[in-house]
Amino acid sequence: MAPWWPGRALLSAKAPRKLVFLFALSLCLTYLFYSLLSCYTSLHFPLQESSVYLPQGQGPSSATGDSPLGRISTSDSSRSQSHSEQPTMSAFSTMDSAATWGRPEPKGRQEAGSIGTETPHSFKVTNSTVDGILSTQMTLPSASIRAVLSSTNPVMVSAADITPVIKVWSASSPAAPSADHVAASSVDSSVDSEEEGWDQSPLAATELIPELPTGFLETDRQESNTIDHRSNLQLNVSSTPEYGEKNLPQAIIIGVKKGGTRALLEALRVHPDVRAVGIEPHFFDRNYEKGLEWYRELMPRTVDGQITMEKTPSYFVTTDAPKRIHSMAKDTKLIVVVRNPITRAISDYTQTLSKKPEIPTFEVLAFKNRTLGLIDASWSALRIGIYALHLENWLEYFPLSQILFVSGERLISDPAGEMTKVQDFLGLKRIVADKHFYFNKTKGFPCLKKPEDSTGVRCLGKSKGRTHPKIDPDVIQRLRKFYRPFNMMFYQMTGEDFQWEQDEQEK
Numbered sequence: 001m002a003p004w005w006p007g008r009a010l011l012s013a014k015a016p017r018k019l020v021f022l023f024a025l026s027l028c029l030t031y032l033f034y035s036l037l038s039c040y041t042s043l044h045f046p047l048q049e050s051s052v053y054l055p056q057g058q059g060p061s062s063a064t065g066d067s068p069l070g071r072i073s074t075s076d077s078s079r080s081q082s083h084s085e086q087p088t089m090s091a092f093s094t095m096d097s098a099a100t101w102g103r104p105e106p107k108g109r110q111e112a113g114s115i116g117t118e119t120p121h122s123f124k125v126t127n128s129t130v131d132g133i134l135s136t137q138m139t140l141p142s143a144s145i146r147a148v149l150s151s152t153n154p155v156m157v158s159a160a161d162i163t164p165v166i167k168v169w170s171a172s173s174p175a176a177p178s179a180d181h182v183a184a185s186s187v188d189s190s191v192d193s194e195e196e197g198w199d200q201s202p203l204a205a206t207e208l209i210p211e212l213p214t215g216f217l218e219t220d221r222q223e224s225n226t227i228d229h230r231s232n233l234q235l236n237v238s239s240t241p242e243y244g245e246k247n248l249p250q251a252i253i254i255g256v257k258k259g260g261t262r263a264l265l266e267a268l269r270v271h272p273d274v275r276a277v278g279i280e281p282h283f284f285d286r287n288y289e290k291g292l293e294w295y296r297e298l299m300p301r302t303v304d305g306q307i308t309m310e311k312t313p314s315y316f317v318t319t320d321a322p323k324r325i326h327s328m329a330k331d332t333k334l335i336v337v338v339r340n341p342i343t344r345a346i347s348d349y350t351q352t353l354s355k356k357p358e359i360p361t362f363e364v365l366a367f368k369n370r371t372l373g374l375i376d377a378s379w380s381a382l383r384i385g386i387y388a389l390h391l392e393n394w395l396e397y398f399p400l401s402q403i404l405f406v407s408g409e410r411l412i413s414d415p416a417g418e419m420t421k422v423q424d425f426l427g428l429k430r431i432v433a434d435k436h437f438y439f440n441k442t443k444g445f446p447c448l449k450k451p452e453d454s455t456g457v458r459c460l461g462k463s464k465g466r467t468h469p470k471i472d473p474d475v476i477q478r479l480r481k482f483y484r485p486f487n488m489m490f491y492q493m494t495g496e497d498f499q500w501e502q503d504e505q506e507k
């Protein structure tokens with residue numbers, strides 16, 4: 001009986017050999033296609049998933065175990081849907097520089113109709129180019145932000161992919177697509193921001209200053225923990241008087257992590273009309289189910305004319321925070337301290353490293369594929385720095401006029417100047433000024449001092465102003481390219497050029 005496989009006889013025949021060759025070729029092509037497809041899919045993280053770091057023992061991180069830091073992925077149908085609806089683009093090459101862009105109405109205003117009366121904003125680009133193309137007035141819908149997120153990763157730019165996504169939004173355009181599916185709704189908790197009040201730090205020989213009298217720029221001892229760690233303890237700052245009443249905050253420092261939020265809050269606390277809770281309440285991200293009364297209880301007492309404040313830097317990247325804060329009080333003033341996203345990422349990494357020395361290097365974590373130069377934008381240290389993406393979420397609820405962007409860099413180089421802006425924004429008398437700051441050479445940062453008493457300064461603790469590890473300059477260069485379009489978008493959205501592109505030397 002003839003074998004089912006004709007063997008050499010068949011292979012030696014000319015025509016069948018061609019067939020076999022074609023078959024093998026098609027197999028190779030199919031394989032290649034699926035490899036590319038899977039590569040493509042994995043690169044689309046921001047459209048599909050939210051990858052975050054979780055502290056050890058929290059969440060399902062260990063189940064996925066794709067990172068020693070416990071990265072997890074969450075997907076839901078809305079994400080997949082947005083993915084399928086999501087057009088992509090190649091950088092800004094499709095932008096029409098003459099197009100006029102309008103900001104969609106903040107949802108809050110649509111609903112309540114009472115957050116101010118201004119017409120939808122449009123913004124002049126302050127820094128005129130993104131790869132030489134971005135210019136004029138435009139607003140950046142989340143679709144384009146995500147598209148840039150794809151296109152800043154070189155592998156993403158394939159001919160088939162390149163679909164223009166920039167839509168001209170007139171003032172009557174519907175709200176921008178929600179950024180819900182991309183915002184980090186559960187950004188890292190245990191390695192979250194570190195709260196620490198002003199410490200007396202070692203001073204240079206020429207700066208030696210006697211011990212502070214008790215009560216001077218009082219440090220809230222409870223600041224070293226987040227609310228989560230302190231469960232339901234009474235958390236008023238130690239200097240809180242027993243008179244007055246507890247109010248929900250009228251102003252919140254919502255971000256960004258490692259931006260300089262503690263320095264800002266502590267400087268604000270010098271102002272007699274500001275009362276702030278020292279710890280980070282994490283109400284709008286982690287403790288929301290505890291209710292507003294729980295939140296109010298955390299606040300220090302205030303008397304007439306004083307404002308209540310808190311800071312929780314993770315709010316800025318929390319999907320639900322804008323909606324929640326808006327539903328608490330639509331006139332809440334929001335402050336975001338922003339810092340060069342590359343330095344911010346390194347600072348974030350340095351903090352994690354200080355707690356988990358075994359983690360891979362920054363260079364390793366920053367890439368999905370280093371050979372291809374493919375940035376891992378799912379790494380929270382990098383993703384937090386895509387400010388335009390997160391801001392878009394806030395602008396759906398709050399008008400730009402209700403958000404103040406403080407430069408983390410200027411907060412160090414000219415703290416009094418930044419404080420003037422902050423006080424004006426909060427409607428406070430300009431009280432915190434140059435005389436309240438002192439540059440501590442040992443610390444390398446400004447510290448607070450009591451103007452009428454030059455015997456003491458207070459600096460932030462050791463976890464603020466850490467020495468950063470030296471990062472491979474090629475990696476920095478790649479990150480610059482990655483962030484550049486997002487920074488441009490952010491400048492455009494805020495109407496302010498933070499000049500991060502000029503930072504040649506990362507710390």
Ligand SMILES: Nc1ncnc2c1ncn2[C@@H]1O[C@H](COP(=O)(O)OS(=O)(=O)O)[C@@H](OP(=O)(O)O)[C@H]1O
Binds near residue numbers: 192257348447459
């Ligand atoms: N006056 C003063 N003293 C010390 N540090 C200062 C100050 N002003 C700004 N900074 C910068 O603040 C960075 C920490 O930011 P945050 O307070 O937002 O961090 S956190 O999110 O609350 O953990 C911290 O980041 P690192 O330098 O990376 O440690 C500082 O650069």
